[in-house]
Amino acid sequence: MFIAMNRFQVKPGSEAAFENLWVTRESYLGAMPGFIEFHLLKGPKAEDHTLYSSHTTWVDRAAFEGWTKSEAFRKAHARADNKTGESLYLGHPKFEGFEIIQSERKSDAAA
Numbered sequence: 001m002f003i004a005m006n007r008f009q010v011k012p013g014s015e016a017a018f019e020n021l022w023v024t025r026e027s028y029l030g031a032m033p034g035f036i037e038f039h040l041l042k043g044p045k046a047e048d049h050t051l052y053s054s055h056t057t058w059v060d061r062a063a064f065e066g067w068t069k070s071e072a073f074r075k076a077h078a079r080a081d082n083k084t085g086e087s088l089y090l091g092h093p094k095f096e097g098f099e100i101i102q103s104e105r106k107s108d109a110a111a
Contacts, residue, residue, distance in 0.1 A: 001036070001057060001058065001059060001060065001099075001100040001103070002057070002058045002059075002060055002061045002063070002064050002097065002098065002099055002100065003055065003056070003057050003058075003097070003098045003100060004055075004056045004058065004064050004095070004096075004097050004098075005053050005054065005055050005056075005095070005096045005097070005098070006053065006054045006093040006094065006095050006096075007051065007052070007053045007093060007094045007096065008051070008052040008053070008054075008089055008093050009046075009048075009049035009050075009051060009089060009090040009091060010049055010050045010051075010052055010088055010089060010090075011048075011049060011087075011088060011089065011090060012045075012048070012049065012050065014088040015042075015050050017088055018052065018088045019040075019042075021088075022040050022054075025076065026075065026076060027076055028072035028073075028075060028076045029056065029067075029076075031072065032063070032066070032067050032070065032072060033063060033066065034058050034059040034060065034062070034063020034064070034066065034067075035056065035057075035058060035063065035067070036056075036057040036058060036059065037056070037057045038054070038055070038056050038057075039054075039055040039056075040052065040053075040054055040055075041053040041054075041055055048090060049090050061097070061099065064097070
């Protein structure tokens with residue numbers, strides 16, 4: 001499996017607008033071959049930003065790369081620059097990709 005993550009440093013006071021962009025977007029992920037799941041994570045606050053991460057899981061790196069080359073990817077990211085006003089971010093998102101080496105899950109864990 002493969003995990004693709006983007007980390008965002010969101011400017012103070014822009015958290016609600018950032019979250020709204022994600023909640024109201026058309027993602028198209030569910031129709032992509034090899035897609036498993038998506039999470040939007042909210043992390044710690046620093047003096048100059050709040051850390052967020054988008055996290056997708058794929059059957060393999062090839063499935064993720066297929067997503068990034070698709071028309072669905074272009075459509076899903078059409079609003080990523082927030083054309084409604086000033087940038088919500090400090091800098092650009094930082095991409096990180098990981099091959100899963102080992103996984104463990106409690107058999108009766110709630111999803």
